[in-house]
Amino acid sequence: MNLITFTSEDLIAPDTLVLRDRRLQHLLTVNRPEIGSLLKVGELGGMIGQGEIIALSPEQATLRIRLDTPPPPKREMVLVLALPRPKMLKRILQMVVTLGVTELVLINSFRVEKSFWQSPWLSEAAIAEQLRLGLEQAGDTVAPRVTLAPRFKPFVEDDLPALMQGRQGWVAHPAKQANGPQEGSAETRRLSPSTKPTLLAIGPEGGFIAYEIEKLQAAGLICCDLGPRILRVETAVAVALGQLLP
Amino acid sequence: MNLITFTSEDLIAPDTLVLRDRRLQHLLTVNRPEIGSLLKVGELGGMIGQGEIIALSPEQATLRIRLDTPPPPKREMVLVLALPRPKMLKRILQMVVTLGVTELVLINSFRVEKSFWQSPWLSEAAIAEQLRLGLEQAGDTVAPRVTLAPRFKPFVEDDLPALMQGRQGWVAHPAKQANGPQEGSAETRRLSPSTKPTLLAIGPEGGFIAYEIEKLQAAGLICCDLGPRILRVETAVAVALGQLLP
Known part of the structure; x- marks a missing residue:
């Protein structure tokens, strides 16, 4: 926890914050502050600053x-x-x-297992909890908006064109892998640092299928390559977002 | 498992591979091949190609x-x-x-918990197993060399100068974080794509301390910045190596 996040419900006065829950346990077991200790605090959606411990039990x-x-x-x-x-x-x-994404859209794809859509981790509360842990790690107070698009075709035909307005769009998709599947035929490029509004699409383990790549390209996304080895999804996300960081 | 890796011990003839262990279980439960199915195979340390299932039980x-x-x-x-x-x-x-590292040196640092050095996951066999899983994910046959340097000062004074011969060296270290610790005072830069031999140092959760940064800088490493948010170590590794990918 690099930042203690709070909401107005945690305040007993405009400048006085009281912690009782998971955050208190973390403080007591990890930070172990004393009276007078200074800790980094931030209001969800708002400003960041310092909190001085004035009472502790x-x-x-x-x-x-x-x-x-x-x-x-x-x-x-x-x-x-x-x-x-x-x-x-x-x-x-x-x-x-932690990588500063402003909006996350979780979409379906041919190679996404249907059961994943039934996961309790997709509930609004579960997602909010993980985002908050991310803010506490990142030292940020503004979480990305997260939306679910459980049907690929309506998303790519109806929602994606609007999302792409005024943005550069990329889809991570290898051009060719030694002995691997070769779906889609687009030339690919490496991502480079950018301060422009950007949209990045990343497929499931095993990649998007050719039909999906075609639909994404039709919406204006350009294929990009993340190197000659096959990355796990979470590594691909970090590598691609890292390459785009200005 | 994007690649079935094997050694000469798995061969019953120069062109005939027999699988019985974990790899067989993975095949039977995930790939579910039939007689005649083609699978990607690679010899540890050697070449990659195709294997055709000619018998299956x-x-x-x-x-x-x-x-x-x-x-x-x-x-x-x-x-x-x-x-x-x-x-x-x-x-x-x-x-x-999966990110193509050729050599990994695990070092001590002031903020590394001493108990981590006692982990059974540091045994040669345990490391080799994880590297092999990485090769199977990556579709590669050549694993990085992994060495342990449990004492910081001897490593940085005696071993690092030799490692730095002919290389660009970087250490991921934030220049300044809002309200965060400000250790070291070097200007920092963003990593950029490079095909040159490179050495990259990444600290523990909480970062290197000022003394350690000074020692790394004395060995020729230049500070680089991974953005305004605090990344978990595994994210920092993926972001930094991704930025260096040519």
Whole structure:
């Protein structure tokens, strides 16, 4: 927890924050502050600053806070991701927060297992929890918007064109892999640093199928290559977003 | 398993491969091949090609193999990584294989928990197993060399200068984080694509301390920045290696 996040419900006065839940347990077991200790705090969706411990017991911690810094800057970055398996989804939700994604769309794809859409980790509360853990890791207060698109064709035909307005669009898809499947035939390019609004699509384990690549290309996305080895989805997400970082 | 890896011990003739262990179980439960199915195979340290299933039972699979493709190209890339917690180490070992690292040095640092050095996951056999899983994911046959440097000062003074011969060296270290610790005072730069032999150092959760950054800089490493948010170690590894990919 590099940042203690809070909402107005945690305040007992405009400058006084009380922690009782998971955050208190983390403080007591990991940070082990004393009266007078300074900790980094941030209001969800708002400013970041310092909190000074003014009272501390096993039941609650009271902090005097002063917020004076805006959250780290973001560029517009939409990540369109084929729904990963639930165990990986949790890690990816936290990771995309640390990489400054502003919007995450989880979509269906031919190679996404249907059962993944039934996962309890897709509930609004479960997603919000992972995003908050990501904010606490990242030192940020503004989480990406997360939406679900469980049907590929309506998403790509009806929603994607609007998302692509004013953006550069990329889809991570290898041009050719030694002895591997060769679906789609587009030339590919390496991603490069950009401050422009961007949309990046990443397929499931095994990749998008040729039909899906064609539909994504028809919406204006350009194929990009992440190197000669086959990456796990979470590695591909970090590599691609890292390459786009300005 | 995007590639079935084997050694000469798995061959009953120069072109005939027999699988009985974990790889057979994976085949039977995931790939579900039939007689005549073609699968991607590669000899550890050697060539890649195709294997045709010529016999199949619950006890063993027999493949006629033809190796005709070299493993994916690598550039010289040394990753010097503060020893991560054991659970993360497993994932990172697999990940660095998929990112084409040629040598991994796991080093100590002030913020590495001493207990991590006692982990059974640091045994030679345990590391070899994770590297092999990484090769099977990556579609590669050549694993990085992994060495342990449990004492920081001897490593940085005696071993690092030799490792740095003929290489560009980088250390991921934020210049400044809003309200965060500001250790070291070097200007930082963003990593960019490179085909040159490179060495990259990444610290523990919480970062290298100022003394360590000074020692790494004295050995010729230049500070680089991975963006305004605090990344988990495995994300930092993927982002930095991704930015260096040519």
